[in-house]
Each structure stands twice: as structure tokens, then as C-alpha cells.
Amino acid sequence: MSPALIRFENVTKRFGTQVVLDGVTLEVMEGELLVVIGHSGSGKTTLLRCVNGLVLPEEGCVLVDGHAVAVGDLTALRRRVGYVIQAGGLFPHMTVEQNVAIVGRATGEDTARRSARAAEVLATVGLGDLGPRFPRELSGGQQHRVGIARALYADPAIMLLDEPFAAVDPLARMELQDEFVRLHRQLHKTMLFVTHDVDEALYLGDRVAVFERGRLLQVDTPRTLRQRPASEYIARFLRRRAAEGTT
Amino acid sequence: MRSTALVALAAMIAIWFLYGSPRAGAGRPEIVIASKQDTEGQILAEILAQLVEARTPYTVVRKTNFGGTLLVFEALRAGAVDAYPEYSGTIDAAILHEPYAFARIREAMRRRYDLFVSGELGFNNTYVLAMSAATAHTLRVAAISDLARHPELRWGVTPEFLRRSDGLPGLERAYGLGTVDAVDIEKSLAYQALARGTIQVTDAYSTDGELLRYRFVTLTDDRHFFPQYRALFLVRDAAMRAAPKVRGILAMLSGAIDGRTMTAMNARVDIDHVSPADVAAGFLMQHFGIRRAGGSESTTLRLLRALGRHIELTLVAVFFSVLIGLPLGILAMRRPRARQAIMKVVGTLQTIPSIALLALMIPLFGIGVLPALVALALYGLLPIVANTLAGLRQVSPELLDAAEGIGLSTRQILLWVQLPIALPFILAGVRTSAVIAVGTATIAALIGAGGLGDFILAGLTLNDPHMILLGAIPAALLAIAVDELVYRIELAVRR
Known part of the structure; x- marks a missing residue:
């Protein structure tokens, strides 16, 4: 198996008295698409935010490409890690191209280069000609793709996606998921993908990690999870959510 | 529509450059002659001004709307004013606190304040x-x-x-x-x-x-209770040295105006609504055979000058309000602890009556444009600070999270995300602040800062609605123009 690009070693995080992550140990392999699933409050988003240092754990340690995530060089780290959040998180006052190329602007690339690279990544997500538009002129699905294009801009080895498709209607979401799978195969990036949608998790993930109240209950391939859930809780969780369909 | 705004802006800047700050005349001594707002003071100041213009090569600058004895006296001491008419009784009671004796006053004023006291003009206005x-x-x-x-x-x-x-x-x-x-x-x-x-x-x-x-x-003051209020001029010694011919001019006026003449001149202004300048010219013609020098400014030119100064006061004050208010707003957003203190201070500043704020500036900055600018800038802070804070706070947490997660530095987040998104709010604050400044600047004339307030205050003193409107209408139009201008910019950035 390929080496781990992200390692969580016994990570614990509290917000006040509430334990959000409770001794989590987990590895994400190079090129893998690992989906983290759980109810809201399970700690899945906090786990993801530990990777780019938006959250720093009290105990344990997070290693990205062998280096511990620590205070100090966080900005540089974040520019090497793609970050996509719900609804895209696009800046409303910037054009699509300016949104996509903002990391280039932050690192001081010249405009010509930024423009060329933005066109490249926009083409990758199938939005080649939308560069001059403003986010509000785009459909929900298009905005999400711009969010992904922005994360791809610096060609990061790692991408973090926090419920990127949660706010889209079911039809558009399926389309985005299909495209995302295609993109993952094409780019072969290491991805940590957070969702609360069981179907999405089982459909997209190379492996799926199930979280509950800050604890990692089980991490396995979708197939293993379905066939040999580690507990009755997980079995029920998968069944119920799958039966309800997408919510 | 945007071109209208540009034309308005260009016109404002042009008037400011042409008429805003007076340029010094070509090396000729400049005499600043002032008075308080009262009719008599204005007539006397005009008489001196026109006599200086007629009989000396000096340039005269008039500042005839000071709000009170202490204001104009402070201006004189600070060198912002060279001469103004005063009364012996006022000097005793309000300045020297000693009973009147002309020779002693003259000596005391010279010793204590480096001021020259002219001979008495000839009447007692008690x-x-x-x-x-x-x-x-x-x-x-x-x-x-x-x-x-x-x-x-x-x-x-x-x-x-x-x-x-x-x-x-x-x-x-x-x-x-x-x-x-x-x-x-x-x-x-x-x-x-x-x-x-x-x-x-x-x-x-x-x-x-x-x-x-x-x-x-x-009624006859049969027990001689009221002190003597003999009119005279107070002149800075330094100005007398720089413009020695003024001494001769003052000597000409010594004993030249009796009570009956002064009362009649006051009536000409207060009752017949003749301007103090015209009344003064009539007096000089009658008593000295002096025809008014052609150099006297037309009303249009004076109005343009006042407008220019007004625009200058407004624009510079707003500029400094933004320069101070914007960082304060940002600080208030970042430091919740500082927020309360900042909002309390700028809020309190706003509740101080503008005229009191102007008065507070005098001990710190003296008289004239500078204290007026400081007061106006402070007065305009609240809308800018409050709107900057509100604008920054309405940037959604998701966007800030995205910006941070993408790897923007704190500074880049502020400059590229927060401020641009807050900009329409901030501009709305600037707009409010600018309109306040236009209005408050009319009062700045009270401390010798000039502007359209000169016309309004003179009109109020002389009970002349025409003159009040001459100042008030351009001020109102200026407020509307400024409001419209910033609003256009706001729309443009909002798109």
C-alpha cells in the first residue's frame, strides 16, 4: 500500500468542556479518497480542520506529508492544501477568475500567469468560459465547481472538502458527485471528504470513516462496511440513512 | 449619471483650488482685521480696513465674525488676527480685571500681551x-x-x-x-x-x-455706575512693526467718531440694511474725503471664496475622519474589548454640541482653520467608525473561514475580503459624515475659519435674510452635491 500522506495520532480536541475529538488515530493514504461520515456534532468537520491548522488539537498530533501541523507556518501549509467548503465559499465581490486565482495572488504570481492557470483549472471542472462572471451570476452547481477549481489552483497534493455538495438539489448533486469521481480518478489527489450523507459516502469513498461523538468507530471500504459493520450502531446507521435516501 | 457626479466633483475641486486657501500677496505685508459679530464691531473693522487699503500698500484680510471677546482676543494673541476693535470696559473686566485708566491699560497690554492700544475713537458705548x-x-x-x-x-x-x-x-x-x-x-x-x-x-x-x-x-446714569466702554483698536505689536504705516492710520481715527455718528452708522446697518462696508465707506468719504478703493471684492468673489473655503474644510475634514475612523472601526471589529471604549468615545464626541466642540479646540489649536478642521474631523468620526464596524461584522463567517483555510494572511483577508465587502457600508458612513461636515462647517466661521458661515453669521447679525440665504443656499446645495457624489461612488462599487 502507498504511504500515508495524512496521519492523525491520538488526536484529542475539546471546545470548553465538550470533547469534540477523542483520541482519534487515522491515516489517509496517498491518492486515496477518504470519506468521513457522522451526525452533526460527531467531530468530523473538526477532524478535517485539523489538517490545515484551522483547529489545533490539545493532545496528539497531525502529520501532513510527515510534518507536524503546528503554529507558525500555517499560511504556507494552507496554500499547499486545497480547501473546499459548503456552498463554495466564493468571494462575492470577485470574478470567478479572481476567486480561483486568489492563492496565486497571495503568493505574488503575476497576472498573466494567474490568468492562464485559472483558465486551466476552470477547464478541468468544465467551466472554461465563466472566468469573467461574478459568483452570483452562476447556478448553485457551477458555484461548487468554482470552489473546487479554486482548491485545485496550486495543484495541491491534498484536498480537504467539507460537505461541498450539501446545499445543492439532489439532481445537481448526483451530477457533481459523478464528476467528482471522474476528477479524482483523473487527478489522483489525496482527498479528505466530510459528509453526513450515507449514500454519498458509500458512493464516493475509497474508504469510509464513521464518527460518533468524537470517536472513530470504524474505517473500511464501503463494501466491508456494509458486509461486516463493526457494531450494531454502525449497521443501523448505514441502513437507516440509506433507506431515507439523501436528506 | 456618473458623469454628472464627476462634473460635480471636478467643479468642487476647481473652486477649492481657485478660491480655497488664500495665497500670500507678493511680499506685501498682510493685515488681518477682525471683529466680533456685532454691527458696531463690523463697521469699525471696515473703517480701519478701508482706510488701510486707501492709504497704505498693505493687503487687508477681513475676519469679522468672531463668536466672542475671548475667541477674537485669543486669535489676536495667537497671531491669527492683527487688529480688532475693542472697548476699554471690556479690557478691564474681561481681560485685565482692573479699573480703567487709559495710560495704564496701554502700558499693561503692551507689557503683558505685546499689544498696542490705539487712541480712543471718540465714543463711549456703555x-x-x-x-x-x-x-x-x-x-x-x-x-x-x-x-x-x-x-x-x-x-x-x-x-x-x-x-x-x-x-x-x-x-x-x-x-x-x-x-x-x-x-x-x-x-x-x-x-x-x-x-x-x-x-x-x-x-x-x-x-x-x-x-x-x-x-x-x-436713563441717565446719575451715580456713574456703568464703566466706560470707550472704543479703540487692539493691534499686535508685531503687526505694527511689520506694517508701520498702520500707526498713522490709527492716529487718523483717534477721536474721529463721536457717539451720535456711531449710533447713526449702526442704525444705517441694523435698520436700513446697508452693509457695514458701505456705511464705513460713507463715513470715510464724509470725514476724510476718501473714495473707496476699487479693489474692494465683489459679493460674487467673496461668495466664491467662502464656498472654496467651505469645500476645503469639508473635504479635508472628511479625509481625516476616514483616516482616523477606518482604523478605529477595524480595531473595534478585531478587539471586542476595545470596541466598547471606542464606540463610547466617538459616540460621546457626537453628542457634544458642535459649537462647544469648536470652543474646546481653541485652547489646543488656537483660532482659524486648524481647530475647525480638528473639530469637524472628530465630529464626523461616529458614522465612519460605526459603519466600518457594521460593514466588517456582516462579512459571513463562512467567507472568513474559506479565506483563512485557503491560506490568506490576516492582512490579505482584511484588504482583499473584509474591506471590499464592507466598502458600501463604509461609504454610506462617509456620506453621512460629509453631510454633517458641510453643515457643521457653517459654524466654523465663529472661530475665524471662514466658509459660507461668514455670510450666514453676518446675515444673522445684520438681520438680513438675503445675506443669510446667500450663505445657506450654497451650503445646502453643497450638502446635496456631496451626498449625491458619494452615493454615486457607493453605487459604482456596489454594482
């Missing part, structure tokens, strides 16, 4: 008590001591007279009047009340032109 002719006749009152027999009379006096030791309190003691039935009342209202019979006695100045209009009688 307090008098006035009554309607009918009442005085019926009650047989001719002198102040006669009033002791009539405690039933109602007095309406100016607030100053009510409190000053050389006013009512001293008068009551000197004449054994007991405590008279007195209310304080604004001067022009007092005359109307006296004419209507609502009050029976009021204080007046002996050379007040209004006394002629109403044909009031004045």
Missing part, C-alpha cells in the same frame, strides 16, 4: 437702561435712581447683563434697587417686548441703532 418714552413719561422716570420708586417694573435683560458684576447685580447694589423682577431675554426680542409693554426696562448699548428705530428713552 450700558444704558432703556424704557419706552410713554412709560418713562407716565412714571416720571428720567434717571436710574428714579427706578428705586418702581419695584413693580418688569426688567428684561440680556443673559450677559444679568450675570456680569458690572451689569445688573452691581447696579442693584449701587442704586439700592433691591432685587428687581428680571428675566433674561435675547436682545432683539427684548426691544420688541419693551415696545409691546411686556417688559418695562431693558439694558442696551448707548450707540445701539435700534434705540433710534423704537424711539426708546435712555
Whole structure:
């Protein structure tokens, strides 16, 4: 198996008295698409935010490409890690191209280069000609793709996606998921993908990690999870959510 | 529509450049002649100004709207004013606090303040008590001591007279009047009340032109209680040295104006609405055969100058409001602990009446444009700070999370995300602040900063609605133009 690009070693995080992550140990392999699933409050988003240092754990340690995530060089780290959040998180006052190329602007690339690279990544997500538009002129699905294009801009080895498709209607979401799978195969990036949608998790993930109240209950391939859930809780969780369909 | 805004902006800047800050004349000494807001002061200042213009090569700058003795005296000491008409009694009571003796005043003012005291102009404008002719006749009152027999009379006096030791309190003691039935009342209202019979006695100045209009009688000060208010000019010694010919001019005016002449001139202004400049010119023609120099500025030019100065005050003040307010707003957003203190301070500044704020600036910054600018800039802070804070706070947490997660530095987040998104809010604050500045700048004339307030204040003093409108209408138009201009910019960035 390929080496781990992200390692969580016994990570614990509290917000006040509430334990959000409770001794989590987990590895994400190079090129893998690992989906983290759980109810809201399970700690899945906090786990993801530990990777780019938006959250720093009290105990344990997070290693990205062998280096511990620590205070100090966080900005540089974040520019090497793609970050996509719900609804895209696009800046409303910037054009699509300016949104996509903002990391280039932050690192001081010249405009010509930024423009060329933005066109490249926009083409990758199938939005080649939308560069001059403003986010509000785009459909929900298009905005999400711009969010992904922005994360791809610096060609990061790692991408973090926090419920990127949660706010889209079911039809558009399926389309985005299909495209995302295609993109993952094409780019072969290491991805940590957070969702609360069981179907999405089982459909997209190379492996799926199930979280509950800050604890990692089980991490396995979708197939293993379905066939040999580690507990009755997980079995029920998968069944119920799958039966309800997408919510 | 945007071109209209640009034209308006270009026009404002052009007027500012052409007429805003006066440029020094080509090496010629410049004499700044000032006065308080009263009619008599303005006429006397004009007489001196026109005489200097006619008989010397010096350039004269007029600042004839100072809000009070202390303001204009401070301006004189600070060198912002070179000369202004004053009264011996005021010098005693308000400045030196010593009884009057001309030679001693002259010596004391020179020693203490480096000021030259001109010879007396020839009249005594002291307090008098006035009554309607009918009442005085019926009650047989001719002198102040006669009033002791009539405690039933109602007095309406100016607030100053009510409190000053050389006013009512001293008068009551000197004449054994007991405590008279007195209310304080604004001067022009007092005359109307006296004419209507609502009050029976009021204080007046002996050379007040209004006394002629109403044909009031004045009571003899038979115990010589009221101090002498002999008119004279106070001049900075330094100005006398720089412009030595002024000494001769002052000598020409010494003893040249008697009480009757002064009263008549005051009446010409207050009752016939002739401008102080024209009345002064008439006096100089009659007494010295001096025809007014052609160089006197036309009203249009003066108005443009005032407008230019007004625009200058507004734009510079708003610029500094933004320069201070924007960082304060950002600080308030970032430091919740500092927020309360900041909002409290700028909020309190806003509650200080503008005229009081102007007065507070004088000990710190003296007189003229600088203190006015500081006061205006402080006054305009609240809308900018509050709107900056509100604008920054409405940037959604998701966007900030995205910006941070993408790897933008704190500075980049502020400059590229927060400020641009807050910009329409901030501009709305600038707009409010600018309109406040246009309005408040009219009061800045009180401390010699000039601007359209000069016309408004002069109009109020001279009871001349035409002159008030001459200042008020451009001020209102300027406020509308500024409002519209910033609004256009706001729309443009909002798109």
C-alpha cells in the first residue's frame, strides 16, 4: 500500500468542556479518497480542520506529508492544501477568475500567469468560459465547481472538502458527485471528504470513516462496511440513512 | 449619471483650488482685521480696513465674525488676527480685571500681551437702561435712581447683563434697587417686548441703532455706575512693526467718531440694511474725503471664496475622519474589548454640541482653520467608525473561514475580503459624515475659519435674510452635491 500522506495520532480536541475529538488515530493514504461520515456534532468537520491548522488539537498530533501541523507556518501549509467548503465559499465581490486565482495572488504570481492557470483549472471542472462572471451570476452547481477549481489552483497534493455538495438539489448533486469521481480518478489527489450523507459516502469513498461523538468507530471500504459493520450502531446507521435516501 | 457626479466633483475641486486657501500677496505685508459679530464691531473693522487699503500698500484680510471677546482676543494673541476693535470696559473686566485708566491699560497690554492700544475713537458705548418714552413719561422716570420708586417694573435683560458684576447685580447694589423682577431675554426680542409693554426696562448699548428705530428713552446714569466702554483698536505689536504705516492710520481715527455718528452708522446697518462696508465707506468719504478703493471684492468673489473655503474644510475634514475612523472601526471589529471604549468615545464626541466642540479646540489649536478642521474631523468620526464596524461584522463567517483555510494572511483577508465587502457600508458612513461636515462647517466661521458661515453669521447679525440665504443656499446645495457624489461612488462599487 502507498504511504500515508495524512496521519492523525491520538488526536484529542475539546471546545470548553465538550470533547469534540477523542483520541482519534487515522491515516489517509496517498491518492486515496477518504470519506468521513457522522451526525452533526460527531467531530468530523473538526477532524478535517485539523489538517490545515484551522483547529489545533490539545493532545496528539497531525502529520501532513510527515510534518507536524503546528503554529507558525500555517499560511504556507494552507496554500499547499486545497480547501473546499459548503456552498463554495466564493468571494462575492470577485470574478470567478479572481476567486480561483486568489492563492496565486497571495503568493505574488503575476497576472498573466494567474490568468492562464485559472483558465486551466476552470477547464478541468468544465467551466472554461465563466472566468469573467461574478459568483452570483452562476447556478448553485457551477458555484461548487468554482470552489473546487479554486482548491485545485496550486495543484495541491491534498484536498480537504467539507460537505461541498450539501446545499445543492439532489439532481445537481448526483451530477457533481459523478464528476467528482471522474476528477479524482483523473487527478489522483489525496482527498479528505466530510459528509453526513450515507449514500454519498458509500458512493464516493475509497474508504469510509464513521464518527460518533468524537470517536472513530470504524474505517473500511464501503463494501466491508456494509458486509461486516463493526457494531450494531454502525449497521443501523448505514441502513437507516440509506433507506431515507439523501436528506 | 456618473458623469454628472464627476462634473460635480471636478467643479468642487476647481473652486477649492481657485478660491480655497488664500495665497500670500507678493511680499506685501498682510493685515488681518477682525471683529466680533456685532454691527458696531463690523463697521469699525471696515473703517480701519478701508482706510488701510486707501492709504497704505498693505493687503487687508477681513475676519469679522468672531463668536466672542475671548475667541477674537485669543486669535489676536495667537497671531491669527492683527487688529480688532475693542472697548476699554471690556479690557478691564474681561481681560485685565482692573479699573480703567487709559495710560495704564496701554502700558499693561503692551507689557503683558505685546499689544498696542490705539487712541480712543471718540465714543463711549456703555450700558444704558432703556424704557419706552410713554412709560418713562407716565412714571416720571428720567434717571436710574428714579427706578428705586418702581419695584413693580418688569426688567428684561440680556443673559450677559444679568450675570456680569458690572451689569445688573452691581447696579442693584449701587442704586439700592433691591432685587428687581428680571428675566433674561435675547436682545432683539427684548426691544420688541419693551415696545409691546411686556417688559418695562431693558439694558442696551448707548450707540445701539435700534434705540433710534423704537424711539426708546435712555436713563441717565446719575451715580456713574456703568464703566466706560470707550472704543479703540487692539493691534499686535508685531503687526505694527511689520506694517508701520498702520500707526498713522490709527492716529487718523483717534477721536474721529463721536457717539451720535456711531449710533447713526449702526442704525444705517441694523435698520436700513446697508452693509457695514458701505456705511464705513460713507463715513470715510464724509470725514476724510476718501473714495473707496476699487479693489474692494465683489459679493460674487467673496461668495466664491467662502464656498472654496467651505469645500476645503469639508473635504479635508472628511479625509481625516476616514483616516482616523477606518482604523478605529477595524480595531473595534478585531478587539471586542476595545470596541466598547471606542464606540463610547466617538459616540460621546457626537453628542457634544458642535459649537462647544469648536470652543474646546481653541485652547489646543488656537483660532482659524486648524481647530475647525480638528473639530469637524472628530465630529464626523461616529458614522465612519460605526459603519466600518457594521460593514466588517456582516462579512459571513463562512467567507472568513474559506479565506483563512485557503491560506490568506490576516492582512490579505482584511484588504482583499473584509474591506471590499464592507466598502458600501463604509461609504454610506462617509456620506453621512460629509453631510454633517458641510453643515457643521457653517459654524466654523465663529472661530475665524471662514466658509459660507461668514455670510450666514453676518446675515444673522445684520438681520438680513438675503445675506443669510446667500450663505445657506450654497451650503445646502453643497450638502446635496456631496451626498449625491458619494452615493454615486457607493453605487459604482456596489454594482
